[in-house]
Amino acid sequence: MSEVTIEDLPALAAGAHLLMSGAGQADIEGVLHWVSALLAEHGPVPLVRPDDVPEDTVCAAVGLVGSVTAQAELPMAGDEPERAVRALEARLGTQLGAVTVLDTATVNALLPVAAAALLGLPLVDCDGMGRVFPLIHQTSYALAGVPLTPLAAVGATGDTVVLDAADERAERLLRAAVNVSGGWLFTALYPTTTGTLPRAGIVGAVSRALAVGRALLDAADVDDIAVRLAAQTASRVLGTGRVVDLEHRTRPADAHYPAHPSSIVVRTHAQPVRSIRLEAQNELLLALVDGALAAAVPDVICLIDPHDGSVIDIEAVTVGREVQVVTVPAAPVWHTPQGLALVGPRAFGFPIRHPREGRVRHPGEVRS
Amino acid sequence: MLRPEVALRIGARLSGRGIRAVLADEGQVLARSTGEGARAPGSVVRELSGLAPAPVRSVTFDISDPLLDAARRDADPVSVLRVLPRPAHTAALAGHPSPTLRSFVAHRAAVRGGHDLFGTALAPLDLPAAVEAAHGARELGLGAVAVIATGAVGAAGHERAVAEAVLEAVPELRVCLSHEVGGVGLLMRETAAVFNAVLLPAAGRLVDRCRRAAGSLPCWFATSDGGRVSAERLRALPVLGLEAKWAMTLLGAAALHGHHTAAIVARSDEVCTIGEVRDGLPQVAADLPGSLGVRLAAPQPVLTLVGRETFAAHRSRWLPGSPEIPAVFTDGDEDPATVGAACCPPTAWLDIVVHADTTDDMRRRQRDTEERARGMLALSGAAPGSERIAESTATALSYVRAGTYRLRVRATARAAT
Incomplete structure (x- = not known):
């Protein structure tokens, strides 16, 4: 057992930023300030492995569902985690003995720490994504058969939603509630027991985000970041260059996903000059180097500023901006056939196979 | 030798009790002047006007240093x-x-x-x-x-x-x-609004002082996005001028070397400050911590600070050597910020969120926003018909209702004569 301290929070936030795969992280300073104040008041949060607590300990994943940009515009009031968990407990008829994490990306790496501090509960070192995906049923919890509901969600308006539904229905119903609640809801979902987490969760996800964050914060420069990240995560640098094109609505969108697709084209500096095309919808989903698939969801694809080593969000990308394109392998569960069926390229509308599924045939390629 | 269509302008930078100013035709500096004391701005402007071989079109003041001083020292809560x-x-x-x-x-x-x-x-x-x-x-x-x-x-x-x-x-x-x-x-936005509120008294005093110094000349104020605004706009929104010094430095350094696009390396004793000018405007972003260390909604130059030794050892990291982007080095002796103030164009910046159900709808919203930005240029003395959209970006916001876009539009124009 270890703990999350105030001193850990900047590293946790930095690691979570990289694991967002390009999605926005607009108000991390406000959330960081709040969680720091909570830890100053309540002390460090115990960070436990699933087998550190009795296996019948009731737990639920917690996190923000919706847009971090909307959350930056409409900050939390501060009572949402406690209200959401209490509403879920009332629906379950039992109290939680621990909280775990929906995804260790964006503010969702920090908010479970806030929830644990407010509720006086341990935080289980585990999440359901190992990064972020757009839909709440795209989790290892769902893959292992843990029901998504009942769930309870509370927004900045103070409304409380308690939902019982099948996983995909829950996603649609909750998304509708998100859209009328200012763009986000703090949600407690996937109620289960800690005994199920070793097979259903991505154990060690919080520690991994912390390690990634320390690699980013401790590095001397962008070359050092590449070395440290590779050591921690087996990441690869796909290229460094300048954004030369930015297009939106570049392909038909699946109506189940929030946001519209867009594309970013990077021309690399090094010889031979390469064109890296990045396909995005909420997150960066595909990286094609000179037309050849180089990385694909569920692996994390992210952009790093080659000048100062900071992570760049898709929303901050402008034509002319210098970027380094990096890919980080996803948790092993996502490279299984079941994992790729849920969150591989085809789940996002790309008629291609993930590199782990075997050699990819490119459009126009002649079968020999 | 002056261009046939000469456009003489004065660029001036207030700092402490002093003022530094140039008389320039684009990047060509015709005369320089400095002064100190309460009456110095008027004296300097009159001196440079007297040296001008043709009518001076305007004077643009960069008042970012006194604004920052006011925020740091004598701001009322x-x-x-x-x-x-x-x-x-x-x-x-x-x-x-x-x-x-x-x-x-x-x-x-x-x-x-x-x-x-x-x-x-x-x-x-x-x-x-x-x-x-x-x-x-x-x-x-x-x-x-x-x-x-x-x-x-x-x-x-x-x-x-x-x-x-x-x-x-x-x-x-x-x-x-x-x-x-x-x-x-x-x-x-709270940061920007608070800075505006805090700086209102100082901005009012500075604007009045500069207007008196300008006399009958049209008087403009340099902004952090590399443009200029009217006295009344800066008086109401002083945060727009808070980081103008670096925007003007980048612009001036590029102009002095005859470039519309360049990577600028401003060297001081120990630090290199690196920025970029593209198509006559400094590269800016809207969520950067400025000189006061607080992230701000107003656009300001994208700068990288690196030690001189580190820069020398890894120069290609910051200057990739792209032939389209020449590197310009400045040591400050040229006082490029005053040159930047002399040649900064009217600009407009809009950063908004819109919802569009279809691609056509989104393009229409983007065009409407671009038209709004063009319209704003008139208030900064744009020459009619010279407006152009320097940057127009629509980014789909993640995890919200499909069709929600952040639109960022940056417009510029030639200054009216």
């Missing part, structure tokens, strides 16, 4: 009024994360109201509570209140309604609204 559906339950969320920003705020209140990103009201606006908060601020002897409503970037009605009610009830209180600077993110 202000009140902050947030408009949200529910007030924060803890002090950490009720306040601002930046200690610097908090040091400017002597009174803070939150009232019900606000909109979501799509322009739908989240709660009815509690105007009586807003007026009560304004009275509270006035009773503390405060002179200005910054009003920040959630969603004001897309629906500013609640901010405007608060301003009207407060000004009617407490007319001696000055009101700064966050949507006037724009940008997405309540905290970043």
